[in-house]
Amino acid sequence: MSKQPRKQRKALYNAPAHARGKHLSATLSKDLRADLGKRSLPLRSGDKVRVLRGDFKGHEGEVLSVDYTSYKVTIEEVTLSKPDGTAVFLPVDPSNLMIIDADTKDDRRIKNRGDN
Incomplete structure (x- = not known):
């Protein structure tokens, strides 16, 4: 595997769906780390997250959608207002998020993540 930034960007751009x-994935809170025995989990809609970086630092909300093409996540309370007054969601990078409450209804979500 190459360390060159251009090849890293190309690998992200051409990545297959299962690798995206x-x-x-985002880090887990200390309570969830102790409960699940993992450091991070892939984000899913329904997870409750806290923003760790940026203008919305400290905001908490539920994940509404996960965009696999642009590697971004939309969160409930993270919105900008357009000049006409309408609110639009601001996509957030998952590296700036922490999962506070994971949706653990699916047993395979936790069991299959042996690589973290």
Whole structure:
């Protein structure tokens, strides 16, 4: 595997769907780390997250959608207002998020993540 930035960008751009989920993972809170025995999990809609960096630092909300093409996540309370007054969601990079409450209804989500 190359360290060259151009090849890293190309690998992200051309990544298959099953590999994109690994890049869309966020760290777990200390309580969840102790409960699940993992450091991070891939983000899913329904997870409750906290923003760690940027203008919306400290905001908490539920993940509404996960965009696998642009590697971004939309969160409930993270919105900007357009000049006409309408609110639009601001996509957030998953590396700037922490999962506070994971949606653990799916047993395979936790069991199959042995690589973290």
